Amino acid sequence: MAVVDARILILCKTYPSPSGKYAETTCVAGMDESGKLVRLFPVPFRLIATGQQFKKWQWIRAKVEKARKDHRQESLTIKVDTIEGEAVVQPGKDWAERRHLISPIHVYDHFDKIDAEQRASGMSLAMLKPARILGLDIEPVSNPEWTEEELAKLVQEQKQGGLFDDEDKPSIRTLQKLPFDFYYRYQCGEGPGAKMFRHKLVDWEVGALYLNCHRSHGADWEKYFRDQLENKIPAKDLMFLMGNQHRFQDQWLIISLIYPPHLAQGLLL
CATH class of the missing domain: 2.40.50 (OB fold (Dihydrolipoamide Acetyltransferase, E2P))
Structure with a gap:
C-alpha cells in the first residue's frame, strides 16, 4: 500500500507501554470514512508535538500506509508529523x-x-x-514498578534528544505504571x-x-x-x-x- 491521505475518527487509545524504539507507545484505533475499522501503531502519543495530539471522538487527517511489520489487515503506519486534527465530535444530549x-x-x-x-x-x-x-x-x-529495562526505554527519549524537533513537544514525564x-x-x-x-x-x-x-x-x-x-x-x-x-x-x-x-x-x- 502506498502512502495515502486518510481521514480517521479516533475511537481508542490504549494505556501507554514501554517501547525500545519509541520510548513508549499507544495503540490507537478508529474508523475511516468508509466505516472500516483501522489500527494505528505504534504511536508515541505523549511524546509527539502538541499540535499532532488528538482525542477520542476526534476526526484526524494524516498520511498513512499499510504497516510493514504488522500483517494484521487493519494495521496502518501513520506519518505522525502530518496529523491535522478537526473538532472533537461532542456527545450532545442523546449521542x-x-x-x-x-x-x-x-x-x-x-x-x-x-x-x-x-x-x-x-x-x-x-x-x-x-x-x-x-x-x-x-x-x-507481578511487579508494580517498572523493571530497569522498561525504565531505560521510558527515559531514553530524554537522553537521545527527542523523536521530533518541534519546539512545542511536551516535556517528557515518566509514565506511571x-x-x-x-x-x-x-x-x-x-x-x-x-x-x-x-x-x-x-x-x-x-x-x-x-x-x-x-x-x-x-x-x-x-x-x-x-x-x-x-x-x-x-x-x-x-x-x-x-x-x-x-x-x-x-x-x-x-x-x-x-x-x-x-x-x-x-x-x-
Whole structure:
C-alpha cells in the first residue's frame, strides 16, 4: 500500500507501554470514512508535538500506509508529523451524531462470532455488544514498578534528544505504571446458549480512571472505581471495541469502551 491521505475518527487509545524504539507507545484505533475499522501503531502519543495530539471522538487527517511489520489487515503506519486534527465530535444530549458516525460498523452480539471471523478472514478489530456485565476482576501485577529495562526505554527519549524537533513537544514525564490489571467478565447470549467470557481492559480511560480514583480517594479507590465500571458504565448501552494481539492473534483485549445512553432514554440523558 502506498502512502495515502486518510481521514480517521479516533475511537481508542490504549494505556501507554514501554517501547525500545519509541520510548513508549499507544495503540490507537478508529474508523475511516468508509466505516472500516483501522489500527494505528505504534504511536508515541505523549511524546509527539502538541499540535499532532488528538482525542477520542476526534476526526484526524494524516498520511498513512499499510504497516510493514504488522500483517494484521487493519494495521496502518501513520506519518505522525502530518496529523491535522478537526473538532472533537461532542456527545450532545442523546449521542445522535456519534451514533450516526459509527453506524456503519458491524456490531457482533457474541464473542464466538468474532473468534470465528478472525480464524476465517484474519479480522483483528471488532465491535461487540455483550448481553450483560457479570463483574470486574482486579488483579495485582507481578511487579508494580517498572523493571530497569522498561525504565531505560521510558527515559531514553530524554537522553537521545527527542523523536521530533518541534519546539512545542511536551516535556517528557515518566509514565506511571498501573499496579493492577483489570478484566471484565461478561455474558453473550441468553438462556441455555448463554456463555461467559473474560477479557482484559487496556483502554487508556480505564487507566486514567484508576489513577483519578486513587488520587481522590486513597485507600478507598476501589469502591469508586468499581461503581463506575460495574454499575454506571454498564447501565449505558455499552459496547466493546475489541482488538487482538499481534504475536498471539487468538488472544483478544477490550481496547475501548463505547457507552452511549440507551436509545429509549436518549432524550432524558
